[in-house]
Amino acid sequence: MKLPSPWLLAILFIVSLHTVAGGEKPSACQCSRMDPKNRKNCGFPGISSEQCFASGCCFDTQVPGVPWCFTPLPKQASEECVMEVKARVNCGYPGIPLETCKERGCCFDDHIPQVPWCFRPIPVNDCHY
Template sequence: MNPKTRVNCGFPGITPRQCRNAGCCFSSEVPGVPWCFFPAHPTYKKVCPANVRARKNCGYPGISAKTCEARGCCFESHPPAVPWCFYHVLVAQEC
């Protein structure tokens, strides 16, 4: 987000924790603009989940990495007993 387009979300002297607890973003790197500000409209990024419990099966037993990735899915052949071919998750990037 361009610092000049920030809309103030806090009060003078607000701490980073208070700001984030209010659902806002905090950055004190640019002087002369609000440091606690409302988030921009979120953008989303597709990522392969790091937590194996978040994996949703996208394949079938014995699927190859090439076939899995051709489906647009993530492939990781470990650990055992979890899906190796699995869907991406969307992560919001707001601040």
């Protein structure tokens, strides 16, 4: 049995990355607010920024020794609410309802236990590629 060529395997890998990630380029906040030491590899050696973004991943070559193509932070309802959990500054109290949190002008995400669910937003003008 003849094995497929390396080029065919590389193309199939790129197509599968694109399909899995949906091919939507992440926002600047989803990428720049990620602590470099927390980056999870999302590409392959030699991937270009175009290939990385087409896969729905972030690309940043400024920090040596960490993945340059990496998984973005999760999307939020507002870009001001995109941040790592450790960056959350509490804006409420345990069990605060979504409505009360929003009335305070804060972000709400109750998917992770033991962290603030109601937290202060961060201005988006500090996000950059």
